[in-house]
Amino acid sequence: MCLLLDYMTSGHWLLYDSSNSWVNSDIVMAAENVLVSDVEFVFELEDKTLPKYLLRRSKELADEGKSYWITDVISGESHSYEDYNDETQRIASFFYKHGVRLGDTVIYMTSDLVKIHIIFAGIWRANGIVRASYPEDDEDTLISRVEESRVGWIICDHSAVEMCKSVAQKVYWDVEVIVYGDADGCTSIEELFQDDGTECPELEIAEDSPALILCTSGTTGRSKGAVHTHNGLLQTLASTDLYLPLTSDAPNLFISKGTHITGCVFPLCAFVSGKHCLVMPVINKHNLFESVTTYKPGFIWGFPTFLLLMVNDPEASNYDFSSITIVASGGAQITPQIQKTMQELPNLEAFVNIYGLTEVVPLCGENDPSTKPMKKFDDIPPFSVGKVSPGASITIRDPDTGVILGQNERGEICVKTERAFASYLNNSEATSDAFIDGYFKTGDLGYFDENQFIFLVDRIKEIFKYFNNHISPTELEDVISQHDAINEVCVFGIDDPEGGGSIPRAVATVKSGDVTSEEILEFANGKLPDYKKLRGGLFIVDELPRGKTGKITRNLHLESLPNFLAITIQMDSSNQVSLNCVSCPR
Numbered sequence: 270m271c272l273l274l275d276y277m278t279s280g281h282w283l284l285y286d287s288s289n290s291w292v293n294s295d296i297v298m299a300a301e302n303v304l305v306s307d308v309e310f311v312f313e314l315e316d317k318t319l320p321k322y323l324l325r326r327s328k329e330l331a332d333e334g335k336s337y338w339i340t341d342v343i344s345g346e347s348h349s350y351e352d353y354n355d356e357t358q359r360i361a362s363f364f365y366k367h368g369v370r371l372g373d374t375v376i377y378m379t380s381d382l383v384k385i386h387i388i389f390a391g392i393w394r395a396n397g398i399v400r401a402s403y404p405e406d407d408e409d410t411l412i413s414r415v416e417e418s419r420v421g422w423i424i425c426d427h428s429a430v431e432m433c434k435s436v437a438q439k440v441y442w443d444v445e446v447i448v449y450g451d452a453d454g455c456t457s458i459e460e461l462f463q464d465d466g467t468e469c470p471e472l473e474i475a476e477d478s479p480a481l482i483l484c485t486s487g488t489t490g491r492s493k494g495a496v497h498t499h500n501g502l503l504q505t506l507a508s509t510d511l512y513l514p515l516t517s518d519a520p521n522l523f524i525s526k527g528t529h530i531t532g533c534v535f536p537l538c539a540f541v542s543g544k545h546c547l548v549m550p551v552i553n554k555h556n557l558f559e560s561v562t563t564y565k566p567g568f569i570w571g572f573p574t575f576l577l578l579m580v581n582d583p584e585a586s587n588y589d590f591s592s593i594t595i596v597a598s599g600g601a602q603i604t605p606q607i608q609k610t611m612q613e614l615p616n617l618e619a620f621v622n623i624y625g626l627t628e629v630v631p632l633c634g635e636n637d638p639s640t641k642p643m644k645k646f647d648d649i650p651p652f653s654v655g656k657v658s659p660g661a662s663i664t665i666r667d668p669d670t671g672v673i674l675g676q677n678e679r680g681e682i683c684v685k686t687e688r689a690f691a692s693y694l695n696n697s698e699a700t701s702d703a704f705i706d707g708y709f710k711t712g713d714l715g716y717f718d719e720n721q722f723i724f725l726v727d728r729i730k731e732i733f734k735y736f737n738n739h740i741s742p743t744e745l746e747d748v749i750s751q752h753d754a755i756n757e758v759c760v761f762g763i764d765d766p767e768g769g770g771s772i773p774r775a776v777a778t779v780k781s782g783d784v785t786s787e788e789i790l791e792f793a794n795g796k797l798p799d800y801k802k803l804r805g806g807l808f809i810v811d812e813l814p815r816g817k818t819g820k821i822t823r824n825l826h827l828e829s830l831p832n833f834l835a836i837t838i839q840m841d842s843s844n845q846v847s848l849n850c851v852s853c854p855r
Contacts, residue, residue, distance in 0.1 A: 310660035360391020382548035494694035519567030733762035774805030
């Protein structure tokens with residue numbers, strides 16, 4: 270029997286055999302619960318590798334009169350479409366002269382963003398592979414990455430030179446350290462751009478060749494290397510106009526590290542779209558406020574907790590944010606309270622959530638890809654991350670059995686798309702475990718409603734139980750954030766001393782010192798059902814710990830809690846709540 274899958278105008282997938290007889294109803298039900306976009310994405314690029322596509326687009330856009338495509342908001346350094354071919358040719362020639370051959374890997378661990386994307390293309394033109402390592406990585410982590418990929422070249426900031434030189438001495442093959450600036454025994458980054466370009470090799474890479482290896486966040490275990498191919502990244506770039514609402518009449522500011530998938534890919538999305546991209550090598554409040562006031566971007570991408578500074582920070586009123594019309598975010602749950610707060614920007618037209626992971630971006634988003642210019646879907650429900658992006662399909666599956674679930678049933682979000690990574694580097698077991706029926710298992714708990722809006726509940730491994738009741742930290746964070754004094758908040762589970770499993774604890778930063786943790790705790794618990802009350806306490810800190818990507822990371826709080834006083838809850842036999850001031854354990 271030949272099974273055929275047909276997508277009907279009604280929005281359902283139908284399964285039938287070659288004789289037009291219906292197949293098993295369970296299979297049909299599963300097929301109906303495969304979510305796809307109403308907008309078709311057809312990938313018809315003749316260019317099968319990134320350097321060919323990027324070089325063609327640079328020439329086309331230069332011929333159209335486009336000038337600078339990327340600018341560093343701190344130094345003012347810019348690069349143009351017209352110079353792109355020459356710059357990448359020089360870099361490719363440099364690496365070829367220095368030994369890069371087909372399949373060789375170059376590691377970068379730098380905060381620079383204005384040169385690194387050009388260097389990417391130069392490495393690809395030299396038939397090499399680019400691998401990320403966080404600038405904050407320690408020596409043991411770096412050496413493990415160097416050994417895993419048999420890396421022969423490390424690009425680093427000056428602050429990491431001694432560590433990189435030490436790593437180079439600990440492996441039996443030669444490793445060249447390329448540094449921003451000058452350092453003894455190292456190559457200056459300027460030498461890449463000063464090469465005469467005479468030995469740029471012919472391209473040998475193919476569409477399925479590895480192009481970029483990114484570090485996973487490590488929320489589900491030790492960080493792995495997610496391998497993205499030329500084809501996968503081409504699909505992401507070619508579909509830019511279907512998910513990323515960049516502005517043409519004003520520059521687009523990306524606040525993301527170059528070792529994060531958005532910091533790697535989104536500037537290239539702007540490049541192929543002919544949009545001016547602004548990048549920020551050092552991410553902090555001052556640089557954000559100054560760059561928006563100086564460069565007047567129309568679009569900003571960043572993690573939500575950082576973007577909120579433009580509304581919540583006491584100094585924000587001293588700066589001009591009136592140019593911003595579109596804000597896009599991801600990497601964390603966008604709660605209704607965050608949406609509401611961001612609307613306080615004076616000329617904001619849309620705050621857009623784009624859902625993706627290191628392994629694939631995007632999965633879905635709040636933009637309607639059928640609209641030109643792109644607009645948000647109408648009537649997006651709270652906590653929804655929008656609808657599935659064109660070129661992808663999504664299923665919700667039981668985390669234990671893998672069975673495809675139906676409408677409003679919570680399970681693991683799984684995605685199938687050509688944009689997804691190909692494998693975890695040198696880890697066939699982890700790669701196999703990450704997929705089911707060709708769908709990547711995101712590790713996120715979610716569901717979809719009758720209108721095919723997708724809802725992200727939380728990371729499966731961050732949800733905990735209290736007396737068999739599931740508690741989502743994100744849902745509690747949204748409630749706590751409704752207090753006017755809250756700036757940022759993070760909720761996580763700790764062991765219940767009474768043996769009930771885990772209880773929620775919250776840490777928060779506030780807008781002023783005029784509020785106590787007791788006030789916020791009473792406010793939140795007044796809105797929470799009994800089993801979700803903050804029995805683990807709530808306390809105010811100066812700053813929330815962040816991971817290497819810049820996002821607030823819940824597991825860091827378990828390792829770094831200070832010995833502050835916190836308010837905890839005790840329940841007496843009559844179920845009455847009493848508040849106690851106790852010392853929070855480290």
